[in-house]
Amino acid sequence: MKLKSLILGSVAAAGLSTAGYAADLGVLTSLDVCDSLGISGLTLSSSDNCLQITGGVSYEFGIGQFRDEGIVASTIDSRKVAVGRTSGEDWDSRVISWVKFVGTAASDFGPASATIKLKSDARQRHHGAASGTTSTWDGDKDGRFFADEAFVQVGDTTTIMAGKKGSIANLGDDAPFNYLGLFNSASIDGAGVGLDGDSDLLGGHVIQVVSEVADGVKVGVGLEALQREAKNFGATGPGTLVGVVEYAGEGITAHLTAAAFEILNNKVDSWMLHAGVTGQFDAFKVRAAASYFNKSLIGGEVRGGAKPYNGANVLNALVSVEGKFDLFTLAASAEVQNVTNRPAGAADFTDYGLGASAGFAVTEGVSINLGARYFHSGFLSEGSTQVSAQLVAALTETIKATAEIGGYFGDAIKNNAAFKNDSIVYGTVGLAWAPGGGFTSSLEGTVNSEDAYKVTFKAAKNFQ
Structure with a gap:
């Protein structure tokens, strides 16, 4: 089985959420648990042959x-x-x-x-x-x-x-x-x-x-x-x-x-x-x-x-x-x-x-x-x-603020x-947002007495 065909079949089955599409592809039978293995994933051809697909993307940008x-x-x-x-x-x-x-x-x-x-x-x-x-x-x-x-x-x-x-x-x-x-x-x-x-x-x-x-x-x-x-x-x-x-x-x-x-x-x-x-x-x-x-x-x-x-x-x-x-x-x-x-x-x-x-x-x-x-x-x-x-303060159920x-x-x-100095003083403030679904993001700013500063944005999402 070619990997490309397998991936396309997986996406189609998960996206359309119908057993009919999986059957038409001739690759996937259901989105279920592999019974004999106790593994949650895409079932291939039988209940003891299972494929799991996970992944994620994270991004970070800093300026200053x-x-x-x-x-x-x-x-x-x-x-x-x-x-x-x-x-x-x-x-x-x-x-x-x-x-x-x-x-x-x-x-x-x-x-x-x-x-x-x-x-x-x-x-x-x-x-x-x-x-x-x-x-x-x-x-x-x-x-x-x-x-x-x-x-x-x-x-x-x-x-x-x-x-x-x-x-x-x-x-x-x-x-x-x-x-x-x-x-x-x-x-x-x-x-x-x-x-x-x-x-x-x-x-x-x-x-x-x-x-x-x-x-x-x-x-x-x-x-x-x-x-x-x-x-x-x-x-x-x-x-x-x-x-x-x-x-x-x-x-x-x-x-x-x-x-x-x-x-x-x-x-x-x-x-x-x-x-x-x-x-x-x-x-x-x-x-x-x-x-x-x-x-x-x-x-x-x-x-x-x-x-x-x-x-x-x-x-x-x-x-x-x-x-x-x-x-x-x-x-x-x-x-x-x-x-x-x-x-x-x-x-x-x-x-x-x-x-x-x-x-x-x-x-x-x-x-x-x-x-x-x-x-x-x-x-x-x-x-x-x-x-x-x-x-650290929870502003809402999904938003947290920090100051240091x-x-x-x-x-x-x-x-x-x-x-340049004999000591270094710094300050940092930030917001973190986790609305659910595995998505997280944050915005943070920091400055120190060495005349340096930085603003950092992060966002990430994993799936499993």
Whole structure:
């Protein structure tokens, strides 16, 4: 069956909502549940052969006098801690769109499926007075749709997967609970102690097996990143061996993930461990997580272009606790990063950070969040602090307003020539609209004391 014919048939059946059209097409019999598989989707030819189609589009546009990302706290990837610098952009437009097809049928070993996810990620940015140029950045193949996922899988309690997909590595249970998060945690993988989410060391071309060995316990092993080419990544080659053990049940989730890199280069100089556990105890939630990267393949970047983590042994750990009560929520977190065995005899160093927040329900639909976080860079022997106050108000059932004021203070700003001031004060206001049907949109404006401002519009809709 050709994919084009299948898609056209699906659209016709869903749009006209009549069994007669599906029968005329000779492809679809009903829009129903695949009885033997318990899967909601378009039924193909029989009750145990099912096609699911999902997708979505998101758009973001920003305009103003932006600033490139500046180094506020010298973390493992400080480019992600953005406040303001001296060169800017006038506008930034980005569209991400995707459609995913999952065809599932019964087999003697359990459900057998093929997944194809097509994605496009196109972005165009106009740089401001610094360059006066327009640049186009596309996620892959000049903004055209590409195969973001393409894999087969079979099994029930034991599942075998092969193709192009995400990793089986569990890098969760490691995000801090406090309102602002933690500086180093945010820079590593968005919020955690593991690999950067953009890393190509996991996932990609894979062969994986995952099995439920007991109630709430899963184990998995995978050969991943088989598509990597050493010539494009310096001395880093293809092949990552991943193993994972997970538990979920009775208010506790926990995991241990191990990964050995470059196994197809027959050297395995670098490996990583990641562990996390979260426990819910009545009104309190507790979390602890740690990762250890032996001979790190992620260099990081701090002021002056230094990459103090490349080739070193890097230990990251955090603890976080949250208490939810009738009218308020309290949270506190702490993190530490220890970097040892740096190449060429460079000195070891230790970073650490703290964070805390308090949330108050003023009235039904109106709340206030107060937060602060601190980071000390052992590499640069300097500290950074952020404080923030945020108001969140539900104006209607579908419209929410937010307002935030805060500031960044400390040596990391005073010692950075990219900033004009010894401290940075910022303010943000925004509106979010969710009228239903999976549609969301928002409008946000922000300004800071570095003479930078930005207005951002977002809209998105997924279907499933």
